[in-house]
Amino acid sequence: MDTWRVCLAVFRKDLIAEWRTKEVITTIFLFGFPVSVAFSFAFESPLAGGEARTFAGGLLWLAFFFAAILGLTRSFARETANQCLQGLRLIPADRGGIYLGKLLSNLLFMMVAELVLVPIFGVFFDVTLWARPGWFLLILVLGTWGVATLGTLLSAVSANTRMQELMLPLLLLPLTVPVLIAAIECTAVLLNNRPMAEARHWLQLLTGFDIIFTLLCWLLFDYVIQE
Amino acid sequence: MTPPANPTSPRILLRQVSKFFDRFTALDRLDLAFEPGEFVVVLGRNGAGKTTLLRLLALLQQPSEGELLYDDCAADRLDSAFRRRLGFVGHESFLYDELTVEENLLFYARLYGEPPKRVAEVLQEMALEDRARSLVRNLSRGLKQRLALARAWLHRPALLLLDEPATGLDAPTRERLHAWLAGCHRQGRTVILSSHDLRESLQPATRVLLLEDGRLAFDGPNSPELPRQMQARLQGAPA
Numbered sequence: 001m002d003t004w005r006v007c008l009a010v011f012r013k014d015l016i017a018e019w020r021t022k023e024v025i026t027t028i029f030l031f032g033f034p035v036s037v038a039f040s041f042a043f044e045s046p047l048a049g050g051e052a053r054t055f056a057g058g059l060l061w062l063a064f065f066f067a068a069i070l071g072l073t074r075s076f077a078r079e080t081a082n083q084c085l086q087g088l089r090l091i092p093a094d095r096g097g098i099y100l101g102k103l104l105s106n107l108l109f110m111m112v113a114e115l116v117l118v119p120i121f122g123v124f125f126d127v128t129l130w131a132r133p134g135w136f137l138l139i140l141v142l143g144t145w146g147v148a149t150l151g152t153l154l155s156a157v158s159a160n161t162r163m164q165e166l167m168l169p170l171l172l173l174p175l176t177v178p179v180l181i182a183a184i185e186c187t188a189v190l191l192n193n194r195p196m197a198e199a200r201h202w203l204q205l206l207t208g209f210d211i212i213f214t215l216l217c218w219l220l221f222d223y224v225i226q227e
Numbered sequence: 228m229t230p231p232a233n234p235t236s237p238r239i240l241l242r243q244v245s246k247f248f249d250r251f252t253a254l255d256r257l258d259l260a261f262e263p264g265e266f267v268v269v270l271g272r273n274g275a276g277k278t279t280l281l282r283l284l285a286l287l288q289q290p291s292e293g294e295l296l297y298d299d300c301a302a303d304r305l306d307s308a309f310r311r312r313l314g315f316v317g318h319e320s321f322l323y324d325e326l327t328v329e330e331n332l333l334f335y336a337r338l339y340g341e342p343p344k345r346v347a348e349v350l351q352e353m354a355l356e357d358r359a360r361s362l363v364r365n366l367s368r369g370l371k372q373r374l375a376l377a378r379a380w381l382h383r384p385a386l387l388l389l390d391e392p393a394t395g396l397d398a399p400t401r402e403r404l405h406a407w408l409a410g411c412h413r414q415g416r417t418v419i420l421s422s423h424d425l426r427e428s429l430q431p432a433t434r435v436l437l438l439e440d441g442r443l444a445f446d447g448p449n450s451p452e453l454p455r456q457m458q459a460r461l462q463g464a465p466a
Contacts, residue, residue: 002340009337017325078323086287087321087378091338092311 002093003100010088010101017078018109024071028113032067036117039063040124056125057187061180063117065147068110069169072151075106076159085159089225099152099221103214106155107148114140127191135196136187142206143183149210150175153217156224182206236263236385236417237297237312239284244293246279246441253279255441256293261419263385266412266431268449269421270457271438277421278318280438281390284419285315311339314384316392320375324364328355328374331363332381339382346381353377354403368395376404387411389420405431425454425461437461 018024039059079085088098118140122129129136151172158167182202189199239261246254254276261267271277282288283295286302295302297309322331332346350356353373363371372395379387387408393401401424409431412418418431429435435453437445437460445460447453 005340006338009334012337013323013326013330013334016330017323020325078325081324082322083317083319084321084323086317086319087335088338089287090285090310090313090315090321092308092382093338093340094307 003097006091006093006095006097007100007104010098011104014078014102014105015108018105024074024106024109025113027074028067028071028110029116031070032063032113032117033120035063035066036060036121036124040121043125054188054192056121056127057191058184059125060118060121060129060187061143061183063121064110064114064144065173065176065180066169067113067117068144068147068151069172071109071113072106072148072155072172073158073165073168075102075152076155077164079156080159085156085225095222095225096218098225099156099218102156103148103152103217106152107145110144110148111140114144129191131193132190132196135190138203139183139186139190139199139206142203142210143179143186145210146179146183146206146213147172147176149213149217153221153224156221178205179209182209235312236415237309238263238299239386239417240294240296240299241283241290242294242296244283244290244295246276246283246288247291252441254283254290257441257443259436259443259446261417263417264412264415265417265419266408266433267417267419267436268429268432268434269419269436269438270423270425270445270461271421272461274440275438276441277438278390279441281315281388281419281421282317284386285313285317285388286310287315287317311382312385313388314379314382314386315388315390316372316375316379317390318394320363320371321378322363322371322374325362327360327362328366329359331374332377335378336381341381349377349381352380369397369400372396373400384416386417387419389418391421391423393422393424425457429454429457 043055043059079088089095118129154168154171158164158171161167182205185202186199186206189196241257241259244254244257245252269277269280279288283290289303297305326334329346329350332349333343336343336346350359353376355373355377358366358370363374366374372392376392393404396404408418412431429449432449435445435447435449435457436443437457
């Protein structure tokens with residue numbers, strides 16, 4: 001009960017702060033948009049032979065991933081200003097709720113920015129990402145959740161280091177490789193109009209990864225924000 | 228708003244407590260006991276260990292050596308509910324610049340399980356009602372400090388730990404703060420604060436501690452002669 005109360009309080013606070021500053025969503029979008037455009041020009045060149053559909057899924061997730069890193073870096077920067085994280089450490093409740101609240105807000109901000117980027121990406125790569133919207137949304141949620149779950153914890157870890165901007169991608173990239181591979185494979189099946197049954201194992205991997213790492217990060221968070 | 232009487236202040240015991248930061252010794256084998264309901268002022272020059280002591284007591288740091296006990300229970304074994312009994316104001320405000328005064332207090336009230344109406348009470352108590360809709364980033368240093376005190380007071384803690392709480396406050400607000408702290412003390416709360424301002428901070432204190440280079444240099448009851456003695460000690464002259 002305490003955990004959810006804390007989670008919702010942190011989520012609500014982040015929504016208000018983001019509504020005022022728009023720094024996380026803007027950061028993700030402002031990075032994701034030019035990267036999508038650059039990828040489209042690079043891979044729609046005659047050298048690519050117009051086979052953008054083959055690797056569009058990979059490029060889409062790479063753009064999302066690097067944009068998300070920038071947004072995630074800002075996520076805990078908010079908590080280190082005025083040492084707010086210290087204030088959160090004083091609360092008489094499960095501190096794991098703080099992690100869940102930050103995870104929810106990061107997931108929401110990343111999803112909003114991605115949903116704006118997807119149509120732009122579709123236009124530039126001439127691919128229809130919404131042909132099977134239910135499946136696409138499922139892949140998007142599972143992939144983003146995977147990046148957000150570890151990204152939120154590692155953002156808290158790196159917030160206390162001197163090289164915050166460098167530390168987060170260094171820690172996050174190797175750990176989220178399974179998520180990226182699975183999300184890319186699922187998206188490729190979708191974009192090439194193959195039956196989604198072919199992506200079943202990748203979807204299972206994504207779901208398992210998300211559940212296991214959400215629980216693990218929730219349990220580890222109290223330790224991570226210790227002195 | 229009158230705080231409830233008989234708050235359960237814990238008995239605090241430090242046994243040979245040391246705190247190291249790399250090679251720097253912030254606290255050196257401190258032996259101290261704080262009884263429920265004491266009003267203690269911790270004095271010391273910059274770097275004497277006042278902030279470290281208060282952060283240890285607030286459970287924000289752990290001793291490098293020695294034992295810190297609350298009601299005979301080791302600090303690292305206390306459950307999260309115990310933190311409800313602590314209220315801490317540090318050098319930083321723990322406030323979100325992009326939120327308003329009211330939103331900051333509502334946020335902390337939710338974290339502490341306090342009803343939203345408690346925010347209105349605290350705003351009134353700290354004379355911040357007219358700034359409720361102001362963004363924290365637009366507040367003066369003094370108003371931020373008052374808001375930090377309001378945040379620490381939301382859940383009516385039994386033990387108030389205040390690290391130089393009068394910083395940035397003007398003279399009338401400082402007087403009001405000390406009167407308010409004296410009121411808290413009368414209701415049985417333990418107040419432990421650090422200060423540079425001898426004359427004002429010592430007024431309501433029942434006990435005075437002086438730290439020098441992380442060691443306890445003085446521990447005794449407050450008395451009318453004490454400000455003069457302490458002034459001499461703080462300036463390095465013999466008492």
